Amino acid sequence: MTNAGMEEQSSYDHVLTAEYSSLIAMEFGRNPIVNDEAAFDIYPSPTRPNPSTLPLRPPIVTIMGHVDHGKTTLLDKLRSTSVAKGEAGGITQHIGAFSVPVPASSGEGPKTITFLDTPGHAAFSAMRARGASVTDIVVLVVAADDGIMPQTREVLDLIQREKLNAVVAINKIDKPGVDIENVQNALLAEGVQLESFGGDIPCVPVSGLTGKGLDDLVETISLIAETRELRAEQEGDIQGYVLESKIRKGLGPVATVLLLRGCLKPSAHVICGTHHGRVRSMLDSSDKAVKAAYPGMAVTVTGWKSLPKAGDEVLQGTEADVKKAIANRERKADLEATMEDLEVINEQRRLERDRREAEAAEEAPSSPVVRHPEQQGPKELRLVVKGDVSGSVEAVVGALQCIGNKEACVKIISSGVGDVTESDVLRAQAAQGTIVAFTVSTPRSVEVLAKQHSVPLVSSKIIYSLIDDIRSSVIQLLPPII
Ligand code: GDP
Numbered sequence: 001m002t003n004a005g006m007e008e009q010s011s012y013d014h015v016l017t018a019e020y021s022s023l024i025a026m027e028f029g030r031n032p033i034v035n036d037e038a039a040f041d042i043y044p045s046p047t048r049p050n051p052s053t054l055p056l057r058p059p060i061v062t063i064m065g066h067v068d069h070g071k072t073t074l075l076d077k078l079r080s081t082s083v084a085k086g087e088a089g090g091i092t093q094h095i096g097a098f099s100v101p102v103p104a105s106s107g108e109g110p111k112t113i114t115f116l117d118t119p120g121h122a123a124f125s126a127m128r129a130r131g132a133s134v135t136d137i138v139v140l141v142v143a144a145d146d147g148i149m150p151q152t153r154e155v156l157d158l159i160q161r162e163k164l165n166a167v168v169a170i171n172k173i174d175k176p177g178v179d180i181e182n183v184q185n186a187l188l189a190e191g192v193q194l195e196s197f198g199g200d201i202p203c204v205p206v207s208g209l210t211g212k213g214l215d216d217l218v219e220t221i222s223l224i225a226e227t228r229e230l231r232a233e234q235e236g237d238i239q240g241y242v243l244e245s246k247i248r249k250g251l252g253p254v255a256t257v258l259l260l261r262g263c264l265k266p267s268a269h270v271i272c273g274t275h276h277g278r279v280r281s282m283l284d285s286s287d288k289a290v291k292a293a294y295p296g297m298a299v300t301v302t303g304w305k306s307l308p309k310a311g312d313e314v315l316q317g318t319e320a321d322v323k324k325a326i327a328n329r330e331r332k333a334d335l336e337a338t339m340e341d342l343e344v345i346n347e348q349r350r351l352e353r354d355r356r357e358a359e360a361a362e363e364a365p366s367s368p369v370v371r372h373p374e375q376q377g378p379k380e381l382r383l384v385v386k387g388d389v390s391g392s393v394e395a396v397v398g399a400l401q402c403i404g405n406k407e408a409c410v411k412i413i414s415s416g417v418g419d420v421t422e423s424d425v426l427r428a429q430a431a432q433g434t435i436v437a438f439t440v441s442t443p444r445s446v447e448v449l450a451k452q453h454s455v456p457l458v459s460s461k462i463i464y465s466l467i468d469d470i471r472s473s474v475i476q477l478l479p480p481i482i
Helices: 018-027 071-082 122-129 150-161 180-189 214-228 319-363 390-400 422-430 444-452 463-477
Strands: 060-065 097-101 112-116 137-143 165-171 203-205 239-248 252-261 269-272 275-283 298-304 313-317 379-387 408-417 434-438 457-460
Touching: 060 071, 060 150, 071 097, 071 112, 071 137, 071 214, 112 214, 137 150, 137 214, 165 180, 165 214, 180 203, 203 214, 269 298, 269 319, 275 319, 313 319, 319 463, 379 390, 379 422, 379 463, 390 408, 390 434, 390 463, 408 422, 408 463, 422 434, 422 444, 434 463, 457 463
Parallel strands: 060 112, 060 137, 137 165, 165 203, 379 408, 379 434, 434 457
Antiparallel strands: 097 112, 239 252, 239 313, 252 298, 269 275, 269 313, 275 298
């Protein structure tokens, strides 16, 4: 196993994938057209910042390892050394992350390191399930007196699978009789390419209990971060993730937001899932007010109208955009709930039918139940889809053809770009289908023809309401209870 992520020389935190930016555009009620060439151009070229000129951001580090190998002790030590002397004794809030300063002598790297302190937390599983990993570097803790254990292997698998940068911390070196070399050999046997053996995974002996080796660990992390060139915009709208959220007395719903991009300030409008708010204040782990938060920082944000969920993404927009996106997201959530209801209704219908058939068979055991021959396969809602550009036709076809189940579903007869034409009507009529016109118009004469041939025509400019309409039509195709 190597530090594969190191090969990527930099991480451009302002670049979004075409798919992701399309989704955001749809959330804000726009109709995205994906042009592969332009997909990464979120700025017009004269204003596009050169990624390598963006400021460095602190690396985000997660400590992982087998139970009892000393993760909590190590985190506590790192945290306590990071709390300024003047604040010692002051009450610190647990906010899911803390910052450790990097000594100035450690080169051109970041000034601080952000440690996440709840790696087993639900928020992380939620983020990972969505393929969003906020971790740049994993510190794998291996207790020198225990060696490689099952959870150590799980972490090694994760590092390899997600191509994460890693540092091995061989812990508990203060214990008498421990053999660091033994642990290193065991790691080599697992395929871990340690730096001291010509590989690129550093290995640092430490003691979370005494603090020995922690400076080396911080320096090693900072060196990896320097090589990775973790850079992010420190201005403009933010992107971040909720680490924790709760209701706090006197503050209402609060959420710790880990920022990855942009600058968060009070009075910003933020959205997270179907929750939103206007930032009233931001607090650090000592509950001190923060005026502006930057990438790599975790701050407790107050001002939410309701409680956001840990692991969800936080974005910023104008008040109107946030409102619009909330309406769309709520609608989407409703649709998903409808789909689940649909499954439940189907299951109930199936059970009811089975019960009636069983009853009928019991009542007339000598005469076989006479059944009407059933139509083979699911009932189909056949569609002829027209849209204004190929991107939107693809998006509509992609969304509509997922609707349905084993008993009733959508079948796309044809799809194309442009206004609805007479041949679309004839094609739909031949297939006993419906025409879907997405953001295109239908000439009056074609409308008349469709009416004459009893071809239904569904026009829409909003993909969610179109999905809604088509879903209702599919529901109507479901067999009634006999
Ligand atoms: P976790 O389950 O990985 O979070 O492990 P903990 O941090 O809870 O540590 C498990 C046990 O190992 C505790 O009894 C710690 O006091 C002890 N421990 C942790 N780090 C060290 C260390 O560096 N040296 C020694 N001697 N004991 C340690």
